Amino acid sequence: MTSVSLSRAKLAGLALGILFALCMTHFTFDAAFAQAPAAAAEPTVNKGDTAWMLSATVFVLLMTIPGLALFYGGLVRSKNTLSVLMWVFYSVCVVTILWAFIGYSLAFTGGSTSLVGGFSKAFLSGVTPDSKAATFSVGVNIQELLYVCFQMTFAAITPALIVGAMVERMKFSAMALFLPLWLLLVYCPIAHMVWYWAGPDAIDAAAKALAAATDAAAKTAAQAKLDEVNADAGLIFSWGAIDFAGGTVVHINAGIAGLVGALLLGKRIGFGKDLMAPHSLTFNMIGASLLWVGWFGFNAGSNLEASGGAVLAMANSFVATAGAALAWMFVEWMAKGKPSMLGIVTGAVAGLVAVTPASGYAGPMGSIVLGLIAGVVCYVACSGLKNALGYDDSLDVFGVHCVGGIVGAILTGILVNPALGGTGIMNYETGKIAEYVFSTQVLAQIKAVLLTLVWSGVGTLVILKVIDVIIGLRPTPEAEREGLDLTEHGERAYTM
Amino acid sequence: MKIVMAVIKPFKLDEVRDALTGVGVHGLTVTEVKGYGRQKGHTEIYRGTEYAVNFLPKVKIEVAVDGGQVDKVVEAITAAAKTGQIGDGKIFVIPLDHAVRIRTGESDSAAL
Numbered sequence: 001m002t003s004v005s006l007s008r009a010k011l012a013g014l015a016l017g018i019l020f021a022l023c024m025t026h027f028t029f030d031a032a033f034a035q036a037p038a039a040a041a042e043p044t045v046n047k048g049d050t051a052w053m054l055s056a057t058v059f060v061l062l063m064t065i066p067g068l069a070l071f072y073g074g075l076v077r078s079k080n081t082l083s084v085l086m087w088v089f090y091s092v093c094v095v096t097i098l099w100a101f102i103g104y105s106l107a108f109t110g111g112s113t114s115l116v117g118g119f120s121k122a123f124l125s126g127v128t129p130d131s132k133a134a135t136f137s138v139g140v141n142i143q144e145l146l147y148v149c150f151q152m153t154f155a156a157i158t159p160a161l162i163v164g165a166m167v168e169r170m171k172f173s174a175m176a177l178f179l180p181l182w183l184l185l186v187y188c189p190i191a192h193m194v195w196y197w198a199g200p201d202a203i204d205a206a207a208k209a210l211a212a213a214t215d216a217a218a219k220t221a222a223q224a225k226l227d228e229v230n231a232d233a234g235l236i237f238s239w240g241a242i243d244f245a246g247g248t249v250v251h252i253n254a255g256i257a258g259l260v261g262a263l264l265l266g267k268r269i270g271f272g273k274d275l276m277a278p279h280s281l282t283f284n285m286i287g288a289s290l291l292w293v294g295w296f297g298f299n300a301g302s303n304l305e306a307s308g309g310a311v312l313a314m315a316n317s318f319v320a321t322a323g324a325a326l327a328w329m330f331v332e333w334m335a336k337g338k339p340s341m342l343g344i345v346t347g348a349v350a351g352l353v354a355v356t357p358a359s360g361y362a363g364p365m366g367s368i369v370l371g372l373i374a375g376v377v378c379y380v381a382c383s384g385l386k387n388a389l390g391y392d393d394s395l396d397v398f399g400v401h402c403v404g405g406i407v408g409a410i411l412t413g414i415l416v417n418p419a420l421g422g423t424g425i426m427n428y429e430t431g432k433i434a435e436y437v438f439s440t441q442v443l444a445q446i447k448a449v450l451l452t453l454v455w456s457g458v459g460t461l462v463i464l465k466v467i468d469v470i471i472g473l474r475p476t477p478e479a480e481r482e483g484l485d486l487t488e489h490g491e492r493a494y495t496m
Numbered sequence: 497m498k499i500v501m502a503v504i505k506p507f508k509l510d511e512v513r514d515a516l517t518g519v520g521v522h523g524l525t526v527t528e529v530k531g532y533g534r535q536k537g538h539t540e541i542y543r544g545t546e547y548a549v550n551f552l553p554k555v556k557i558e559v560a561v562d563g564g565q566v567d568k569v570v571e572a573i574t575a576a577a578k579t580g581q582i583g584d585g586k587i588f589v590i591p592l593d594h595a596v597r598i599r600t601g602e603s604d605s606a607a608l
Contacts, residue, residue: 276547336544342543382544384544387545399543
């Protein structure tokens with residue numbers, strides 16, 4: 001009995017040994033294989049990543065409808081509820097169509113300039129369930145059509161964020177023109193500048209080719225190829241600015257557009273005199289909560305893979321949000337004597353905004369600090385700054401999204417530092433985390449913020465001026481007093 | 497016959513109704529109203545923006561009673577609606593000329 005077992009053990013050992021030897025040959029072969037760039041392995045698409053990105057995409061849609069729609073809809077007077085819900089829903093629909101037509105191509109193809117993409121993928125030309133888009137890992141791709149849908153939801157929510165600054169006093173026809181024009185002239189270029197790049201596989205292959213080049217001529221050619229791959233990126237990306245899930249692209253972009261819109265449109269009739277209290281803070285709270293839930297698709301989905309990076313983004317989106325909500329609540333409690341429900345949920349949204357660019361780069365403790373700072377700064381912007389300057393940014397698009405976005409963008413440049421618990425920034429040429437330099441990174445972040453402010457501010461001004469000249473922006477004073485639900489849409493939100 | 501009209505704090509409605517049932521009142525009309533008196537309004541704050549709300553929610557009750565019952569009814573309402581705080585409300589007594597019960601055609605005291 002014993003001898004039989006022994007011989008079996010010997011046999012098993014022998015088999016294992018052969019297997020091990022085979023593996024070793026295989027690995028050696030693989031290593032040699034990897035060094036030959038011409039034969040680099042084709043990136044693969046993973047079913048787990050696909051499942052996660054399908055889910056994340058739908059989560060971001062949930063953020064917009066009904067999340068954002070209810071968050072905003074609850075804050076206006078009941079006579080304008082439907083107009084706000086309508087603007088948000090319309091934004092989703094019109095952006096979806098335009099994104100498939102030319103939006104995706106303008107944002108995510110290489111163009112002749114680093115400011116905007118080209119038309120090579122207009123009407124989703126060449127994009128199929130089998131074509132692939134890069135992630136943040138070498139050798140890992142996702143379906144490009146899935147990437148189109150995921151980015152589509154970002155494009156849909158961003159114009160919808162702006163409407164909060166212009167509620168209760170804009171004609172639907174003017175809004176119907178503004179949202180698509182803003183998508184094409186402002187959103188797509190900014191998304192291209194911040195997020196378009198050649199991807200890790202292209203950089204990795206070019207760097208390996210350079211390393212493998214033996215003679216001077218080959219080295220020069222390989223270096224030129226690597227430079228070309230690195231140059232195939234948006235302007236802000238090439239400055240080295242980082243924005244994980246859209247602090248600049250979505251929030252600063254929409255926030256400054258909101259301020260310009262509010263200033264150009266002017267105040268609502270009766271502003272500062274009439275009672276303009278929110279008609280349903282219950283809807284507002286439901287909306288804010290759906291935003292928080294959906295934001296996990298937004299931030300953790302921006303990792304593009306179901307991996308540790310997505311987990312980090314999820315954890316950060318929990319803790320920064322809670323921190324900002326509590327910060328707002330306590331500051332308001334101290335300043336105004338009462339902790340308000342609207343305050344705690346607005347603080348939560350400010351935290352989500354601020355952690356958006358940092359979610360994949362900061363550590364959880366850094367994110368809590370980020371949230372606390374964002375909660376306090378946005379509270380001051382919404383209650384102090386707005387009242388001092390007297391503009392009617394009705395639902396605080398500037399105070400929450402632009403100010404929160406700027407806080408997040410700059411702090412991202414600090415909290416990415418591995419010494420502060422951040423992830424550092426991957427250098428795909430070396431395959432290692434790049435050395436962190438405070439001044440370089442923060443300066444790149446500030447430049448990204450400034451360019452976004454200028455591009456979006458000027459773009460929004462031009463679009464609104466043109467619409468104003470052609471069809472006018474505001475309804476008649478009578479219609480505005482009556483409420484946009486009845487005068488613009490012929491229906492009312494509540495019939496009791 | 498008199499109409500006793502009282503404007504009271506909304507949360508006092510049930511106590512007032514019980515008190516009126518106790519003194520033999522078998523029907524009353526209730527309306528949700530807004531108004532102000534010495535209490536003035538209050539302040540609401542939304543994201544730091546303060547609004548002065550001048551009209552406060554109140555409940556108005558109207559009871560039609562025989563002349564001899566008026567004092568009892570006014571007393572009952574006063575006792576039940578009182579908190580001692582500003583904003584408890586007011587009671588008005590108004591003459592009533594004529595009353596008809598629609599179902600039977602009875603009139604005046606018989607209709608109450």
